[in-house]
Amino acid sequence: MAEHTQLIDAINIRTAVRAYDDEPIDDDTARQLEMALQPINLLGDLNIQLVRDQPKVFAEANASGHLTNAANYLAIVGPANDEEAKERAGFYAERMVLTATLRGLGTLWVAGSWDKAEAAKHCRVTSGQELYLGVVIGHPKNHLDYQAKSYEELCEAQRTHRATKTYEQFTATMSDEGREAAPDWFKSGVEAAMKAPSAMNRQPITFSYNPADDTAAAHIDQSAEDEHHAFNDMGIAKLHFQIGAGQGQWAWGDGGLFIHK
Template sequence: MAEHTQLIDAVNIRTAIRSYDSDPIDDDAARQLEMTLDPINLLSGLHIQLVRDRPQVFAEANASGHLKNAANYLAIVGPKDDDEAKERAGFYAERVVLAATLRGLGTLWVAGSWDRAEAARHCHVRRDEELYLGVVIGHPEHHLERLQESYDELVEVQRTHRPTKSYEEFTAGMTDDERAAAPEWFRAGVEAAMKAPSAMNRQPVTFSYDADADTAAAHIDPSAGDEHWALNDLGIAKLHFQIGAGQGQWAWGDGGLFIHR
């Protein structure tokens, strides 16, 4: 893995990790994560925090076997009642997730598999903020053996570890002719978004391409039944699309446009 340092590599190997080794995140690894968090929080207007060694936050999930040895998390904190901030939270927190992936750490987005009130006790939530979601983070189970696996082996694990909607489903508003005419950067973006995590794996985002304007758009699919976390999932999917497409920038919001550079 050491030679693979690009975000697209992280997209291609990231999986949801539910079982962790008991080894703690050491101070050096924590400092590296904080060096990623500081500029992202400044850029995004969020307040994402790394919280270590709080297994009580995951006591029930660890006891039931839903998780194993979960003890550390990213607290995704942002402004109250701010839909755009919730989308930004998905976009920018997933950027931290991908940075952690490149460092050999495992992650898992969580909404219900933790004690939210207990989690809030161990992070800083200002009066005008709320705790949106969390990301479990730590060393994957048998992580030393995992570090010996080749990039291609990890890509195959990612490809087969869960079912995913098809490219056609992710571009449900387009005709076959429109798909065939879309540029390669659009297809690469959609394929990267297909690998993005989402609440309960509902993948509630679709993409479309406007040939006249040479722009892409991202849409929340209401039929996915993910209205509670859809904005967060929209942000995550937009980040993956942007990384896959190469260069470009999104406008925030449902239906926001992507301008390819």
């Protein structure tokens, strides 16, 4: 598993990749990804799976130009009708996304840009489980040129590739004085969460800091109107926050607290 500083690097360079080379994921890379999935599934009580060479799943999106050469995906499978499991799925699947980023692979969370019924045919969904979402994975278009870019160039591409909510929007429940007085670990956590993907690109999560007990809290922003994927997005954002903040741990759930250690 990647070290903490490498995960920070992955957050700083990860972008939503929609265009892929048609070069397949080779067996050795697939084996390494599947080995990384084993502890993630165990920790999260999930059943995330790597599925390769199924372009039919993305036929419509590829044909329209929304995606290019999408054919491989992570099937995010977990317990059915379980909001906490959906949050864990976001947290741990994004951990896998960052691992893939460090291996030079491109990724994209998908909720609507795939044929979910077709995707379900190529993964294992047992009784009591459901397929939540998917993550496209593969070699970015012109991936050799991509791999030749410097870390600074990749960071700039991340910074400019899409609009993001502001720090003030991510801490909407806090006063200006509260934001200013918050510790550096909280500010770093929010800044990392600002770089997190979300299933519908709505970033429906806010964070707050409580100086009375030195904790942070994460909340679903109901105004974002993303009731279908909000818990998944909360898990993704919590992971980014945790990596950015450094040592510490979240409690699951809307309003769950982060204890900085």
